[in-house]
Amino acid sequence: GDSVTQMEGPVTLSEEAFLTINCTYTATGYPSLFWYVQYPGEGLQLLLKATKADDKGSNKGFEATYRKETTSFHLEKGSVQVSDSAVYFCAGMDSSYKLIFGSGTRLLVRP
Amino acid sequence: GAVVSQHPSRVICKSGTSVKIECRSLDFQATTMFWYRQFPKQSLMLMATSNEGSKATYEQGVEKDKFLINHASLTLSTLTVTSAHPEDSSFYICSVPGTHKNIQYFGAGTRLSVL
Numbered sequence: 001g002d003s004v005t006q007m008e009g010p011v012t013l014s015e016e017a018f019l020t021i022n023c024t025y026t027a028t029g030y031p032s033l034f035w036y037v038q039y040p041g042e043g044l045q046l047l048l049k050a051t052k053a054d055d056k057g058s059n060k061g062f063e064a065t066y067r068k069e070t071t072s073f074h075l076e077k078g079s080v081q082v083s084d085s086a087v088y089f090c091a092g093m094d095s096s097y098k099l100i101f102g103s104g105t106r107l108l109v110r111p
Numbered sequence: 112g113a114v115v116s117q118h119p120s121r122v123i124c125k126s127g128t129s130v131k132i133e134c135r136s137l138d139f140q141a142t143t144m145f146w147y148r149q150f151p152k153q154s155l156m157l158m159a160t161s162n163e164g165s166k167a168t169y170e171q172g173v174e175k176d177k178f179l180i181n182h183a184s185l186t187l188s189t190l191t192v193t194s195a196h197p198e199d200s201s202f203y204i205c206s207v208p209g210t211h212k213n214i215q216y217f218g219a220g221t222r223l224s225v226l
Contacts, residue, residue, distance in 0.1 A: 032213045043204055049214070093213055097215075098145070099145070099157070101155045104153070106152075
């Protein structure tokens with residue numbers, strides 16, 4: 001079945017550092033891909049998405065490009081802030097609109 | 112503002128009691144809603160798909176008699192954890208597909224602690 005694999009955390013960075021969180025997917029087709037963010041004690045919020053190959057999702061300085069050739073959707077941000085500290089989930093959506101989540105990556109940004 | 116309202120946000124109960132969690136779609140009608148479970152420091156696992164006016168569809172390994180789902184209207188789905196035990200303690204989250212079904216909106220979650 002479909003699956004999503006993302007790098008394990010925690011990832012600890014200093015403020016203004018560059019962020020990459022890797023995500024790869026395995027699917028029979030080409031699912032829509034998402035990054036969700038979960039702040040402490042809260043539910044999930046959609047951060048960005050891409051629905052087809054070569055699409056680039058972007059929001060709040062975060063970007064991810066849907067790479068068909070490498071089946072990847074890595075999350076990047078050029079300069080992280082303390083307020084970006086959260087857990088980030090990569091997810092793929094199958095043909096029945098079910099979301100399949102990666103294991104989550106905790107990001108801690110230090111001042 | 113919030114698109115999905117989930118209540119309660121936190122509940123503590125005694126072992127053997129039942130707990131009901133509500134998920135309301137505030138902005139649009141939802142014939143389908145999803146229920147997820149998240150263990151500490153782990154990912155979300157889909158438990159079931161709630162279908163308005165019909166039976167819920169449960170994922171493999173999820174006990175339907177343990178986790179009762181009712182989707183009585185186009186804006187409300189409920190999850191009842193029956194005869195809760197400490198191993199049922201977890202974070203339960205619902206989601207609602209938007210107008211464009213490939214976007215889901217999540218509730219804030221319910222943290223269940225069974226003593």
